[in-house]
Amino acid sequence: MRKVVREVSLSLLFTLAGVGCALAGDPTGVWLREGGKATVRILPCGGAxxxxxxxxRDPDSQAKVGQRVFYGMTPSGDDKWFGRAFNPDDGKTYSGAMTLSGDHLTTAGCVLGGLICKSVGWSRMR
Structure with missing residues (x-):
């Protein structure tokens, strides 16, 4: 378990650090979750x-459409945003992060001050 937590934490750290030199991008738009099971629309709301x-994709999950899953995401350096992430599968809200790299977005929900994080990759829909 510790090895998995360490690998996830290091992966997130390197992902966030690796985009620091890039110019700020625009994450607004529609994104397809890896595996193709959902899309999310990211838009400005209240200064964030x-x-x-x-x-x-799952017909039994249609009730999730329209649920806000990322909110209060404010810039924290080039191509990085921090705020809150809601997981509709477990009904819990976590510290959240988004990192943009071209047409790829990585989102993460974290607990214990970022010690344990789970990330998901997204591809920009055209």
């Missing part, structure tokens, strides 16, 4: 960014 479930 918010993300709402736009579609889901």
């Amino acid at each position: 960014l918010c993300g709402t479930v736009a579609s889901v």
